[in-house]
Amino acid sequence: MSTVAFYAPMKPPFHPVPSGDRTMARxxxxxLDHGGLSWELVSTLQTRDKAGDTDVQARLFAQAEVEIARLITQGRYANWRIWVTYHSYYKVPDLLGPTVAAALNIPYFQIEATRARKRLKGPWAAFAQAAEAASDAAHAIFHLTHRDGESLLAYAPQKQKIIHLRPFLARTELPPLGPRNGSMLSVGMLRHGDKFASYQLIADALHVLKTPDWKLVVAGDGPALDAVASMMHPFGARVELRGSLDQASLQDVYASSSLLFWPGVNEAFGMTFLEAQAAGLPVVAQRRPGVCDVLAPDSYPAPEDGPEALATKIDALLSDECARLTAGDRARDYTGEHHLLPTASRTLCDAIAEAVA
Known part of the structure; x- marks a missing residue:
C-alpha cells in the first residue's frame, strides 16, 4: 500500500468546527481507504489569511518554513510515496507540499485548487503567488467543478494532468428512503455573507408562495442566528429553526422532508444538495456555477429570475405529490450513479497508482 501524505491548509479534517470543507476532507x-491506500495527516497548519494582511502572511510563511524542515525529516522516515493537498487558493495557499514533495522526490497532487491571476497584485499578492507556484508544481490537479477545471486547463503547465473528481458523499450506498412527506428543509450555516444571502432569498420566496399551509425546517446555526430568526419571524410557527444537527439527526430530517430549498448563493458546489438528493428529495435551487455540478438534471431558475421563480418551483412540487416524488427519485438515482464513494475512490486512487507505479 502506498502511504499518502495528506494536508488540508484550509481546515484539517478533524477540526472541531463542522463545515463543507471539513466534510469533503474527511x-x-x-x-483513499476505500481504494486500499494508507494515509497520514501530516500537518494541521492552517494558512488562511481572510483579510489580506501582509503581517499575517509573513507570520504564516515563517511558520511554514519551520514545518517544512520537520516534514522532510518525517517523510524520509515514514517513506511517504505521494503528497496530496486538499483546497489551496490565494487566501489559503499550500506553503508546505511543493517544497516537501520536491525534497522527498515524490509526486505532488492537489485537489480543489483554484487559480486567481488577478490576485497576483494587491494585498494577497504574496499568497496568490505561492498558490500559483503550488499549482504549477503539481503533477496532477483534481477539480470538483467544471468552472474550476476550465481555469486550471487554461494555465496548466505542459504535461500536468487535470482530472475531474466529482463531489461525492462518503458512503458506499444510498440511505434508506423515508416518507418524504413532511416540511420543506433548508440546510446551511447561519452566517453573514453568501449564506445570509441564500436565507434572504428563502424569506423573499416564502412571502410569495401560493401553496397554503406550507412549513419549513431550517437546520443550521451560527453568528447570524438572530438576524435569520428576525427575517423568519413574520412566518411564525411555519418556520422552525432546529439549530445545528449531528449527521444522524440530519439524515432523519432529510428522510422525512418533502424537498430541499437552498438557493446556493456562491456555493462552491454544496454537500447539502448531494445529501438531500441521496435521500430522494427534489431540490429547489438557483442555476449557478458549481451548484450545477451536483444537481440532478432538471429545470432550475436563474439568479436573475429572483425569488418569485423559486416560489413558483416550490408551488409546482408541493401541489403535485406524484411529480415531487418522481423528481426526488430521479435525483436519488443520479446521485447514486455519479456521487458516491466507490466512483470517487476509483478516480482518485487510479491516478495515484499511476503516478507511483
Missing part, C-alpha cells in the same frame, strides 16, 4: 480520506 470524505477524501475515506476514498
Amino acid at each position: 470524505a477524501l480520506l475515506m476514498a
